[in-house]
Amino acid sequence: MAEPIRYRVDLADRVHHLVRVTVVVPQDLARGGRVVLSVWTPGSYVVRDYVHHVQTIAAHDADGDAVPLGRDGGTAWRLPEEAPGPVEVTLELYANDLTVRTNHVDDHHALLIPAATFPYVEGGEDRPHEVHLPPFPADHTVYSLLPAGPAPDTYVAEHRDHLIDSAFEVGDLPTLDFEVAGVPHRFVWAGHGGAPDLDRVANDATAIGEACLALFGGDLPTDHYTYLTVGWDTGGGGLEHRDGTVLQMPIHVFQDEDLYARFQTLLAHEYLHLWNVKRLVPAALVRPAYDRPTRSESLWVAEGWTAYYDELLPTRAGVWTTTRLLDTLASTWQRVSENPGAHRQSLRQASYEAWIKHYVHDENSPNVMTDYYGHGSLVAFELDLRLRAADPTGDGLDAVFTSLWQRHARTEDGYTEDDVLEAIAAHGGDELAALVETRVAVPGLPELDEVVRTVGLVWGEKGGPATPSLGVRVEESDAGVTFASVLRDGPAWRAGVTGGDRLVAIDGRTVARGLLDVTLRAHDPGDTVEVAVARGPRLLHLPVTLGEPVPTRTLRPADDATDVQRGAFARWAGQPLPES
Ligand SMILES: [Zn+2]
Structure with missing residues (x-):
């Protein structure tokens, strides 16, 4: 039996957003061995260069003596040909980016996204991967999507891809256990505050889970499922994993019905990925490379x-x-x-x-x-x-x-x-x-x-008042209105307005947050208004001929x-x- 790939995680410096991760390169893979940090995580198709967050990296042999470690490309390191015995490679990672695809570690919790955390050992991808992750402080709990191993605080993945597909959360966090079709499910709320309605989540997740199951038939394709949910003041999204998901919502999601409705679609979306994507997999993503993009034409x-x-x-x-x-x-x-x-x-x-x-x-x-x-x-x-x-x-x-x-x-x-x-x-x-x-x-x-x-x-x-069209997407703040995008061939586009222009005035009058539409409604389609925009250091006055209102379509039952x-x-x- 080949030696497993073993990792240790140290959260002692979490308050400074620092995580220390050690990977033990087994003896048979150490000579000239290559250690690689992924550049992307499955489900989120962009090169993130997680290596950006590596603060330090060093290698030691079993006696604690330093082993020289050479850079081998942007995101990999190579051990010397004469590397003695097993070698421990330790990285210090900075983890202060709270999204479902990046690490976030602070006094409240630790969200660890494996692609960003665990460098893999080339040649050892098919071996079991073991993670030793003791909680810090000791009264916190580790929530893993992986089964626990025989040793305390240890979690075992079947292989590299299984590890990459299994996020971790650590904290003293509200959780609720429930069952869908007899299979244990766990919801973990890692929001930085908020008042989570755990019973409502469990009821909804159960009903949605049963609807998914009714769609595909048969048994649930997992024997345990975990929702790791992080919360912040803004933001949102989800990322599917083999036996669970990482979700992110604003912490007041449970008190806002429209936000909560979005959360319900997230629950359904990621749960459906238990089937579609995680087990019914586009050909290109069955065995992806993690050190470069893996492209698929089937994301539709x-x-x-x-x-x-x-x-x-x-x-x-x-x-x-x-x-x-x-x-x-x-x-x-x-x-x-x-x-x-x-x-x-x-x-x-x-x-x-x-x-x-x-x-x-x-x-x-x-x-x-x-x-x-x-x-x-x-x-x-x-x-x-x-x-x-x-x-x-x-x-x-x-x-x-x-x-x-x-x-x-x-x-x-x-x-x-x-x-x-x-x-x-x-x-x-x-x-x-x-x-x-x-x-x-x-x-x-x-x-x-x-x-x-x-x-x-x-x-x-x-119905309701029609607004003559400028053909723009806006971003508003207390500082005013910015044309985030100018739609090609629309009224603003034809007048030479550019995405990123900051709206200063229309016909010599400033336009505050929330007042663009009412300003435009004082005009008719076909009218020309003078739009003043700030573009970098310049102030430009551009005559824009307003277009017909864009109708808002509704979908409703036929009489x-x-x-x-x-x-x-x-x-x-x-x-x-x-x-x-
Ligand atoms: Zn998705």
């Missing part, structure tokens, strides 16, 4: 379909109203369709280029890229509706998803885009598969105008929905079609 399934179901499943679970579902679908349409980039970047490109576009936003992003989450979910919505139109008593996209699961889950090769199209063809015919192929390969939006009728819905427009459509809605949403 991996994330787009997951994003579609993360709203549908809370509805099926009964924790969302159908009104919230319809409002959310309509706002996804609005957000995606207003981006000029949806007509310039295909979903396939968006997926492949996630590393350089989706995760690397700038002021021009809305013009050149589309979002494989939102855009992907709209394509999933269209596909689902067309399948249900062909068979109103069938299970639509659920059936395609399930058959992909049955054929390709936990396989050596994962699934390819062709496998997805094949499954669509098997359920909906070649023509529908060809349509989806077009939706993925060609920039542009799906056609949802008529097909929503399948489930008894119609599009409408929100004349038929019984078949009502039946299809109930099968789709898990609740009856609401009254119009």
